[in-house]
Amino acid sequence: MKIGIIGLPSSGKSTLFQTISKAYIKESDLKKNSSNQTVVKVPDDRLTSLIDIFKPKKENYAVIDFVEISDLQNGDSGSVKFTTAFLDKVKTTDALLQVVRLFDDPAVPHPEGKLDVLRDISMMESEFILSDMALIESRIDRMKKNFQKSGAAINPKELSLLERCLVSLENSTPLRNLEYDREEIKILRGYQLLSVKPVLVVLNLSETDVHTYEEILTRVRSIYNSKQINVDIFFGKIEMEIAELPAEEAKSFMLEYGIQESTLSRLIRNAYDLLGLQSFFTVGEDECRAWTIRKGMSAQEAASVIHTDFYDKFIRAEVVHYDHFVEHGSFAKCKEKGVWRLEGKEYIVDDGDIISIRHS
Ligand SMILES: Nc1nc2c(ncn2[C@@H]2O[C@H](COP(=O)(O)OP(=O)(O)O)[C@@H](O)[C@H]2O)c(=O)[nH]1
Ligand SMILES: [Mg+2]
The missing domain is CATH 3.40.50.300 (P-loop containing nucleotide triphosphate hydrolases)
Structure with missing residues (x-):
């Protein structure tokens, strides 16, 4: 950007x-x-x-x-x-x-x-x-x-x-x-x-x-x-x-x-x-990172910001919002509470989503 x-x-x-x-x-x-x-x-x-x-x-x-x-x-x-x-x-x-x-x-x-x-x-x-x-x-x-x-x-x-x-x-x-x-x-x-x-x-x-x-x-x-x-x-x-x-x-x-x-x-x-920008996060032991996208971007478009290839290879996005993650403390707890979701390519990314891309 x-x-x-x-x-x-x-x-x-x-x-x-x-x-x-x-x-x-x-x-x-x-x-x-x-x-x-x-x-x-x-x-x-x-x-x-x-x-x-x-x-x-x-x-x-x-x-x-x-x-x-x-x-x-x-x-x-x-x-x-x-x-x-x-x-x-x-x-x-x-x-x-x-x-x-x-x-x-x-x-x-x-x-x-x-x-x-x-x-x-x-x-x-x-x-x-x-x-x-x-x-x-x-x-x-x-x-x-x-x-x-x-x-x-x-x-x-x-x-x-x-x-x-x-x-x-x-x-x-x-x-x-x-x-x-x-x-x-x-x-x-x-x-x-x-x-x-x-x-x-x-x-x-x-x-x-x-x-x-x-x-x-x-x-x-x-x-x-x-x-x-x-x-x-x-x-x-x-x-x-x-x-x-x-x-x-x-x-x-x-x-x-x-x-x-x-x-x-x-x-x-x-x-x-x-200027219409927002962040989503990727997290892990290797790297925690904020990515910049335009508001209104789909999961597929957001994936291509991480890696251009992800656009075509996109299968699903695993999504938990930051607020839920902090509230429940772990991905496992988030799954239990039903706030961990699998989203398709049309999903509109929210500011503060923690995302992991499943790709081919
Ligand atoms: N008095 C005053 N001078 C300023 C101010 N901001 C910039 N300047 C001066 O105005 C001149 C032009 O500023 P500059 O940032 O180079 O403008 P540019 O041409 O738009 O890049 C410089 O000599 C600056 O020091 C300010 O707030 N007050
Ligand atoms: Mg100048």
């Missing part, structure tokens, strides 16, 4: 990226880290207690890749230019974290001249909608032409899906607002559309906003709720400084500024949750 950090130039992407990078975990992941890509551990108390119970040789928390996409540049007129390089990189992400600037600093000019949070958010949104519209229009065109020229069969499901998407885009409604069935989700995935991606907007505030940001946060939230965009905050400059301090000093520094909780863990958890 890869989350792209996007935003206008000088909004604070690198500042956020560098702060988040402090949460990297394993030596083996370090080699994947670079100046714009980092692997981050997702805090999870449930996995911590499973590790206490099984005492495995290996433990693996869920991780998310964050990548800073900084290809936006100021055009000749000063205003921001959206490039294909930028859009192409956005396409390869699973979800987006958009940094929007609210800090004012004469030493760091805003690329659009002055601060305007709502404009900054909608600039990005409009660009995604336009890009999706162009792609879908050309796809519909091609389908119809191929049919006229060579009688190439049109998948009616695909055509009606694309037409429905087009209507939505023409009404400036992002594609994440529509409902899709399984097959439609599969079709859409092939297109790498942009406005369908989950977005978490992060307002980058200045230290002087610590006691006054609630009002703007509430306003932005109420406007973007209907577009299924979540909104969170971040105090770019101070939090980057805090991330560099030893834990004790960091705590008193945060108290001094009236910052409640480390942004680092809150943002990672929020990104994970709000």
